[in-house]
Amino acid sequence: MNLPAHATRNLDLADLLQTLAAWVLAILWISPLLYAFWAAFHSSEYAIHFNVFAPLTLENFREALSRAPFLRYGLNTFMLVTMLLASQLVICTLAAYAFARYRFAGSNVAFALVLVQLMVAPEILIVENYGTLASLGLVDTITGIGLPYMASAFGIFLLRQTFKSTPRELEEAARLEGCGMFGVLWRVYVPLARPTYLAYGLVSISHHWNNFLWPLVVSNSVETRPLTVGLGIFGAPESGVDWSIISSATLLSVAPLLIAFLLFQRQFIQSFMHSGIK
Amino acid sequence: MGPTSNIMRHVYGWLLLTPAAILLIGFTHYPTVATVYESLFSKGSAIRPSRFIGAGNYESMMEDPIFWKVLSNNLWFAIGTIPTSVALAIGMALLVNRALPGRSLLRLAYFTPTILPMIAVANIWLFFYSPDIGLIDRLLGLFGLPGHNWLGDPDTVLPAIIVMTIWKEAGFFMIFYLAALQHLPPELKEAARLEGASRWYYFRRVVFPLLMPTTLFVLINAVLNSFKLVDHLFVLTKGGPDNASNLLLYYIYETAFSYFDTNYAATLTAVLLAILAVLALAQFFLLDKRIHYR
Structure with a gap:
């Protein structure tokens, strides 16, 4: 004692x-x-x-690799995620800049309409969106899988918040030095929003790496099918594949994202947290 | 800025918005309106073109036993997954919010299922649930208990999927509680200690009420997820046996892409949209008030 x-x-x-x-x-x-x-x-x-x-x-x-083209599926997923993130960053940056700094007529209504997508994700509307994609001739293309997600309400929302908190004086200083609209955006707003871009990027990558329903509807061939869809077909009970092989196929599909997550745990978890504090 | 730049403000604003606006209108607003429009027409065929039938599809939906089945499944799926995973998330957050050996490893263990695609999760759990050779039946066998076809029995299939979903989601909700706990003023704990309050009392009367905004946020997201998350059904059950595990979005998929009845699928989608709209309103009114309340 x-x-x-x-x-x-x-x-x-x-x-x-x-x-x-x-x-x-x-x-x-x-x-x-x-x-x-x-x-x-x-x-x-x-x-x-x-x-x-x-x-x-x-x-x-x-055995898993010899039974299904997982490397090709992996390449498809990689191309999808890269193309999607690149377009999201450009499109969302432009829209967020407009909402944050240009008080244009109808901006409040337009912003409310953007936020609708937070609730009504494109995969809810598979029936109509498939029809739209068919009329554009984009069924069974990687572009088609990515297109409905390129304008992301979540990305616009996050970047608008960040841009709004950028001090006006910095913008004025840049304008005095002769920067135009895009110059200010590129030299002042974008560099200061780096943490937001990182957070959004990680959330977007993990979401689209794992997305399944919409890619399943759109993709129809080895050349376009992402990993999740390939795995879904591979693991279906009627395919009668051995359990150990399904396990290794599953690990192959999640490995890139899982390894990235283990390496950058803090950033991932913080990004997800960030994404929740809307 | 002069008067010309005042006009330019509107022009630039709309120009910057144009790419996003086209895509959002094309893949969110137009299809929402088109869904409601399509739901008012009958299914067309080669000999009988689609025609306007008003609420006809809604009337047949009311008489469709599968519609009511998937709706009640969605309800049970939500009731089964949400309270448990939120309670677990709070528990996990409290457990790892203090200094203890291996804290970051523990957080990692709780959070990792979140990073996996639902399809991969379903693949892993499929084997646990498979009759006789599956891991669960093997474990039961050790205690002399008989095996069971968990996914093949209408009574156990939904609970089996619920358990798997809780495993997948609890760690995701945990991080929001962790963030909230870190923002609680430390004086509160000190005050409770000085007053001699028990841990449970402190949690029930101080921590839990202060976590309320987080809980509301998590609850609404969890309800949304319970309607959006159907990927696992493709691997585990295909909605079976006899629709015992079928959910609304999966039924929409089946109706559109297996039975090719896009008009009825649009009708079902309209119901889903109505549910989401109610949730959006709930989020708008409940969540904002609660946050400003503090």
Whole structure:
């Protein structure tokens, strides 16, 4: 009973129980994913027999890659996400600049109409949007998958908030130095909004890397199908593929994003947080 | 700025907005209006062209047992996933909001399912639920309990999907609570300690009420997600058995792309749009008031 005061507090039973609860929950939470790793790196007879000495193998990955063109799907996803983010950044920057700094006639109504997209995402309107895409001749193209998302209400909203908080004096200084409308935007507003661009970029990349329903409706060939759609077809119960192979295909599909997430955890989590504080 | 630049302000504003406006009108506003318009016409065929039938599609929807089934499934899916995942999210946030060994690893474990696509999650869980050879049945077997076809039984399929969705979503909601907890003034905890308040009392009477704006925000997003999230059905059940796990958006997809009845699909979409509009209004009135209240 001679322990110093802070030590008794550390030994507080409630604290200990909380720490224990946190770890039990964490192990429970991560176990489905760990299990997928286990299954992917072992041959199928070990899928349900856990044995620390079971030999590791890459055979499941080889098999998955030989049965479906996952590399091509990965390239499609990469092209989709890159093209989409690039267009989103340009289109949203221009619109956000207009809302933040040009008090044009009808801007309030226009802004309210932009916000409608926050609720009515393009995938809700698959029926009509598919019709529109068909009339544009863009069915089964990567552009077609990306097009409805290029003007993002969320991006416009975030950038408008950021642009509005940029000090007016900086803009005036740039104008005195002879910058025009785009000069001011490019030299003053865009550089100061870098954290917002990062946050928006990470949210957009993870959202579209994982998006499924709309790409499923639009894509119809190996050349356009993104990873999620390829995986959805591969994993369908009627395809009768071995469990270990499905696990490795699943890991292949999520690996790029998962690795990026593990490397830049803080930025990812902060971006998601940022995205919620509207 | 002179009078000419005053006019230019409107011109520049609209010019900057034009690319976004075209895309938003094309893929959000036009299709919303077109959905309602299409829902007033009958399904056309080679011999019988589509014609105006007013509320005809809505009347047959009222008599469509699958429509009521998917709507009640959506309701049960929301009731099953939202309170539990929000409670878990609060619990997780409280657990990792203090100094404890491995804190960042713990946060990572809770958050990682969020970063995975729903399709991948469904692939992983499909095996857990598969009858007899699946992981859950193996675990039950260890205790001498019989196996069960979790996804093949209309009584267990929705709960099975609910459990998986909770796993996927709780960590996402956790980060909003973490952010909110970090903004709570530390004096509150000190005051509660001095008053001798128990942890539970402090949580119930101080922390939880202060988290209310976050909870409302999370709740509305969770309800929205429960209507938008149908990807897993493609892998796990295709809405079956006998529509026991079918949800409204998946039914819309089936109606449009399997049964090719775009007019009825538009009718169903109009219902979904109405639900989303109500949610938008709820967000507008509830959320803003609550935040300004503090």
